[in-house]
Amino acid sequence: MPLQANDPSHTSWLEVPENSDFPIQNIPFGVFLTRDDVITIGTRIGDTAIDLGALHQLGYFKGIDLTDDIFLQDTLNDFIADGRKTWRLVRNRISEIFREGSHTELRDNEKHREQVLFSLDEIEMQLPVDVGDYTDFYASKEHATNVGTLFRGPENALMPNWLRIPIGYHGRSSSIIPSGTPIKRPIGQQKPGDDGVPGFGPSKLVDFELEMAFITTAANDLGKRISVEDAEEYIFGLVLFNDWSARDIQAWEYVPLGPFLGKSFASTISPWIVTLDALEGFRTDGPNQDPEPLPYLKQDGKKNFDIHLQAVIQPEGGEENVVANSNFKYMYWSMSQQLAHHTINGCNVRSGDMMGSGTISGPTKDSYGSMLELTWKGQNPLKLNDGSERKFINDNDTVILRGFCENDKVRIGFGDCSGKILPADPF
């Protein structure tokens, strides 16, 4: 099925500001609360949110096989479960409806427009999916090397399994929150001092992790696998993902079973899921893989995506400071390889599952995706515009992740993935 919605010559009769993340070629999916306190599934063009539930009720999706209430839900899980063919039909139809010079029915019907269109200040974005399981990978070689060097020295930086396995671990689903939700600084145990008694109190080393995450459709029954060739068929789309980390809690707890409370206090996602189809024009090769992956991980073609990524720190009432510029293309293990690996043992993947990339660091010092790496464990604090310094994230700092693809014809972006660290609750 052709991706008509990607045609770069299309413009919308809705206003799209210059450099918007959301031209008519994007058409992301999200869930929002409307001014009438109704939860609905929607999309966005420029700065206009579009109620797909209302559009469907008004008959605009006629001819596409959809249940009546598919968009009148508080999560996208059922729509995602409908599969790629349906996602494409719906995305192409939305493109038609809002395209300049194509469909004029909605454009010329004020009553319908009133029911369907919202300005951004009239809506409140929600979590787009009910995340059944969330897995976090560790797929940037630069990040794994940096962290390994910091904790074990440069000789033992990469573990022997790292170049063979897309290393991942299970994360906590309950604490995944949409952009804009504030986060209390976590409390916990920290490494003992000389008296052998663990420290206890608010984390002193709260960090961000610059990641992306992909959301799956129901892919396989328990005991079945997904091949690396087929994997993309089961990927609905991508969000920005800040896997907040309390480095001191993590350092004390993580041996031998992995990160737990150092991560599970919050993970922030950008609320609009950008489909893999919208990113089609931005495929690129990934890093060279040496040694050659085992056969079940061997892939053909361009499976990485050229997505510019940025991390910003904004102190309370202050200016934004861009602290990192990275790119999703630096992922050593592709999403296809991650999904093939995840299911090689027969583990079943459901609609709405989320898989994080792990921190995405690039080759240069300004492309590292965490404060741990950017300040080299606090040894080289970052200087902000206002003259203050940061080793890690302070109370009342807001961290914003941004991401976009761009060529000479079109720019597809993700919007903000933002979260503010509030002081810890007194214990």
Add this chain to the structure above:
Amino acid sequence: MPLQANDPSHTSWLEVPENSDFPIQNIPFGVFLTRDDVITIGTRIGDTAIDLGALHQLGYFKGIDLTDDIFLQDTLNDFIADGRKTWRLVRNRISEIFREGSHTELRDNEKHREQVLFSLDEIEMQLPVDVGDYTDFYASKEHATNVGTLFRGPENALMPNWLRIPIGYHGRSSSIIPSGTPIKRPIGQQKPGDDGVPGFGPSKLVDFELEMAFITTAANDLGKRISVEDAEEYIFGLVLFNDWSARDIQAWEYVPLGPFLGKSFASTISPWIVTLDALEGFRTDGPNQDPEPLPYLKQDGKKNFDIHLQAVIQPEGGEENVVANSNFKYMYWSMSQQLAHHTINGCNVRSGDMMGSGTISGPTKDSYGSMLELTWKGQNPLKLNDGSERKFINDNDTVILRGFCENDKVRIGFGDCSGKILPADPF
């Protein structure tokens, strides 16, 4: 509110076989498919399954504040979210309805009995909850010491954090299955041989882990904590839990982020959730905790439960072999401590979340809760009744976990937690 349902003098007008796990003092909760292909919430007395949806429709729960469809659901999550007061009212009412010499309305109404009562061969047990997040702890000191000794030697058996923290990690929810569901032997990477290339193929070291798991009600919002004193208020009940493990896959993948595909191919639970209230009479002290836990983990009173646990291997067509006798009381960290720790960082716990104990091993060699420990990593194979030997679990072996509490008045049990390992799918 008194726990009338626990009165050991009560008997039921339903037949209860001798040594049944399900006397009228148990009243567990589960979900089953009936002969009419309806999914309903139910309980069990003796070998009779009781349709609570039908009972409610017939008016037997009059006076208890319940929504009309609370039992006509395919999971217990909403009922569990109603909280402890409701669970007790319902459990006490069920006890009344089925008690000899109390309520005679159902006993004497054949039409009602036909709608409400099922023999076990007429029903099919389902997963009782939609598990939002599953956490696995590592709370038996004997198990952690055994595994540590096997992998790092006796001097470094327990990690320095172990006596301070109820160590846990996030597990995979999607692959939690009810007793009776067969499991295909998982495929995956294993440690490289001399050529440096990882092994690949069916796991050679499939193991069981003898655990219990508790199921929570919605406990705290993100950013809030549950105190160790209040924790039990949020625990609905317990099931037996077999955390199947592929030791060779696990050994190669787990550094530094913990177990992943070595666990996520399947975890089996017993389908009847036995409430904490039903276990009230079997409280006992846990192991002495030295060093003293940090204040947020300090607990008063008896927080452990004396539950006999057993693991059985049954080869295809052969006899049962009891290979381990352990007890839930060996848990070093109590469920209350686990829940207080889990939320100390503000991580939110939802209705239907599941928390596994980790493998429960006792002090003696016949009380170890995994083949890894029972055969000491395969060095001392177990001899079965039929003369065959087992280092780990063979294809077509069934592993059955059982658990029960007993005193001179009453026995409360969990039924079987059973799973059969099928040969791996060809790759």
